[in-house]
Structures are given as structure tokens and as C-alpha cells.
Amino acid sequence: MAKVLMKGNEAIGEAAIRAGCLNYFAYPITPQSEVAEYLAKRLPEAGGTFVQGESEVAVGYMIFGAAACGERVMTTSSSPGVSLMSEAISYIAGARCPAVFVNIMRGGPGLGGILPSQGDYFQATKGGGHGDYHMLVMAPDGVQEAVEMTMQAFPLAEKYRGPVMIMGDGMIGQMMEPVEFPEDLYVPPTNKDEWATNGMDTRKSDTKNIVKSLYLDPTVLNDHNLLLKSQYDRMKEEEVRFENYNTDGDYQALIVSYGTMSRVCKTAIDEMKAQGLEIGMVRPKTLFPFPEKAIHDAASKPGCKVVVSIEMSMGQMVEDVERVVKGKTPVQWYGQCGGEVPTPQKVMEHIQSLLNS
Incomplete structure (x- = not known):
């Protein structure tokens, strides 16, 4: 069609x-x-x-x-x-x-x-x-x-x-x-x-x-x-639905993001990959039911130092991410709200600062 x-x-x-x-x-x-x-x-x-x-x-x-x-x-x-x-x-x-x-x-x-x-x-x-x-x-x-x-x-x-x-x-x-x-x-x-x-x-x-x-x-x-x-x-x-992005190999950080914010994150991941930095992402397609196992397993991979919930909010989904990661890996939040959408550059800078800290 x-x-x-x-x-x-x-x-x-x-x-x-x-x-x-x-x-x-x-x-x-x-x-x-x-x-x-x-x-x-x-x-x-x-x-x-x-x-x-x-x-x-x-x-x-x-x-x-x-x-x-x-x-x-x-x-x-x-x-x-x-x-x-x-x-x-x-x-x-x-x-x-x-x-x-x-x-x-x-x-x-x-x-x-x-x-x-x-x-x-x-x-x-x-x-x-x-x-x-x-x-x-x-x-x-x-x-x-x-x-x-x-x-x-x-x-x-x-x-x-x-x-x-x-x-x-x-x-x-x-x-x-x-x-x-x-x-x-x-x-x-x-x-x-x-x-x-x-x-x-x-x-x-x-x-x-x-x-x-x-x-x-x-x-x-x-x-x-x-x-x-x-x-x-x-x-x-x-009915759990999700997308894995750049998670087949090893990665240093895992992003969890949904909706149009996840598209910004994909651009940032691609640009960081071109610079030699591997970052994975799990994108929930269903927010309820939440892709608990997918996120837990991705966060538990060797080499993953931090999980970042990236949202156009003041950190609402991050509570579910923390819940399902169960302390296996540190969980952080990053986002903006009110109509401001984090750019790929800002996402990259935040991920790099976390990995360098």
C-alpha cells in the first residue's frame, strides 16, 4: 500500500x-x-x-x-x-x-x-x-x-x-x-x-x-x-512490547527511553558509536505492562556501568527502571520538560559525563 x-x-x-x-x-x-x-x-x-x-x-x-x-x-x-x-x-x-x-x-x-x-x-x-x-x-x-x-x-x-x-x-x-x-x-x-x-x-x-x-x-x-x-x-x-537498540554487543551504558525522546537518543547513540563509544538502549513500546525482564537483562550485561532513564519529564519512568534493575547497576535520570526537548548533543554530553565521573 x-x-x-x-x-x-x-x-x-x-x-x-x-x-x-x-x-x-x-x-x-x-x-x-x-x-x-x-x-x-x-x-x-x-x-x-x-x-x-x-x-x-x-x-x-x-x-x-x-x-x-x-x-x-x-x-x-x-x-x-x-x-x-x-x-x-x-x-x-x-x-x-x-x-x-x-x-x-x-x-x-x-x-x-x-x-x-x-x-x-x-x-x-x-x-x-x-x-x-x-x-x-x-x-x-x-x-x-x-x-x-x-x-x-x-x-x-x-x-x-x-x-x-x-x-x-x-x-x-x-x-x-x-x-x-x-x-x-x-x-x-x-x-x-x-x-x-x-x-x-x-x-x-x-x-x-x-x-x-x-x-x-x-x-x-x-x-x-x-x-x-x-x-x-x-x-x-x-503484551509486553519493546525495542532493543545497539544491544547485541558490549556497551558501557544503557539508555531507557520511550516515544519521540527515544528517537533523539538513537541519534546520540549513533554519533557516540562513530566516536568509538558503545551505548545500548531499551525502548518500551508498552509502558504498562512494562518490559521488566528486557531492561533488567540489558542492565545486567558485563561492561554496563550505568543505566540512564531519559525522559521529557522530571523523572517519572526512572522509578520503574530502578525497580526492575534491582540494584544490579546504578540508575540515573536525565531529562527536561515544559516543552524543552533534550538534543542529541545534550544526551551525549550527559552520558559522557557519567562515564567519566
Whole structure:
């Protein structure tokens, strides 16, 4: 299939349609508003529905309603907007409804700024809303991977009956790159008759399907949380995704980085390699489940003196890196936030200073 040049936000919208999602509800917020602009025109052409909610709070519950009916549904937002949806996300997880959320991150906390950031790592991977729940969280490094992960997110949400989040940053939303929409990534919707509120007549059934997250009996609620946990454990077994870069041979330092920041790190690694300095990298493609074994094994290689978590945040992922390295190798953090993106030169200088100290 021929590649087309598209802005990241617009490519995400088109990918959702090609994944069979014809329901999209959203509220505009920079730097992802082009998704809504694109789908406002494109969805009716595909026979779908776009509704702009009066707030992100309202959008969260529109998503819940469509998901409870078994429909493929998506919203996109940016950091403060996702915060406003957090209660609904918890309800969706508790009610075991599949839905896709895309967060094109901006700087924070608060209103912060509209430039790219990775400051929502905690929000996505450690909850964000209340209760013992997780989302499967995927982190693309560019527009092509954002397309692929968006198309994969819908069947994954249905497989685990819960919310899936695509975590990009403002650069991914705003940059233009050539992309293709792989037809083999389309997966037909799974059987929803066992749980969705899609009508007894539709199912030709005498059994009502009730979607809820309220369990007043503590024993029943505990069992429900154990069921959710079993799904998260299954994710850890079946959905861990990562990329190893320059890790086949020996290296003196290991970088852990994700998203567009990892592309900056690749450039720095290549330039250091040309200078005779070998540096490896593990790029998590899933932030939950986290590639624990891959990072631990890479950090434990002989000759690796330090592990550096490089982020466009004040050091959120570094806590998970420290947790999985388990003291085998010293772990450091390096990053910037607020829209400032560390350059390859700055990454090189930091790695060289650590190795020379």
C-alpha cells in the first residue's frame, strides 16, 4: 500500500476508522485538536458518529455509554483533559468495557503549556483514577507507530475488556511523516453478546446484560478485583512490547527511553558509536505492562556501568527502571520538560559525563 504524508493527529483519526471505530467523542484541547477536526469531516463519510461534548467530563461518560453497548469507541485529549476523564476511566475499567483513549501530552502540572511533554507517565501507568485498575498503555515513537498502535488498541481493549491508552506527545501529534495503513492490522470485533447492553432482541436472548462497577458485597468486590488483576497479569505475560537498540554487543551504558525522546537518543547513540563509544538502549513500546525482564537483562550485561532513564519529564519512568534493575547497576535520570526537548548533543554530553565521573 502506498504511503501518504499525514500529520500525526490526522493519521490517528484515520487509523481509528480503519480499525472499525465509527464512534468518536471529544473536546478540543491543544495539541491534539486536529484529531477532532479531521474526524468531524471524515467520520460522517465513513458512516460514523462524532459528538463534541460540553467538557472532558461529559466525553468520558459518552465513551462509557458507547463502550457498554459493545461499540468500538475512542476519544483523544491532552493532559488536563485526560485528568478530567479519570473518574470515567476508572468506571470503564471497573465495568470491564473496552475503550480507547489517546493522550497527546503537553506540559504540566496545571494548564502548563502546549508544547510536548512526557509528564503523564504516572497518570497513565499508576492509575490516574481511583481503585485497583490498570490500562494497557502503548507509547509510539512516531506517526507510523501511532497508526499501528491505534489500530491494535481496539482488539486489545476487547481482548482484555478494559481501557487502552495510546501515549504520545505533542511532537507526534503535530509532526508530518509518510505513513501507511496496514490492512492486516484490522481485526473484526469480538463477540460482545455475553456482556454488552446491546439489546435482548439483538441477541435473541431472555437474559439481561447489566454493565456496572458497583459491588456492595465486599466479598464480591474482592473477587471482582481479583478478576481484574488476572487480566493485568495476563497482559504482563502476553503484551509486553519493546525495542532493543545497539544491544547485541558490549556497551558501557544503557539508555531507557520511550516515544519521540527515544528517537533523539538513537541519534546520540549513533554519533557516540562513530566516536568509538558503545551505548545500548531499551525502548518500551508498552509502558504498562512494562518490559521488566528486557531492561533488567540489558542492565545486567558485563561492561554496563550505568543505566540512564531519559525522559521529557522530571523523572517519572526512572522509578520503574530502578525497580526492575534491582540494584544490579546504578540508575540515573536525565531529562527536561515544559516543552524543552533534550538534543542529541545534550544526551551525549550527559552520558559522557557519567562515564567519566
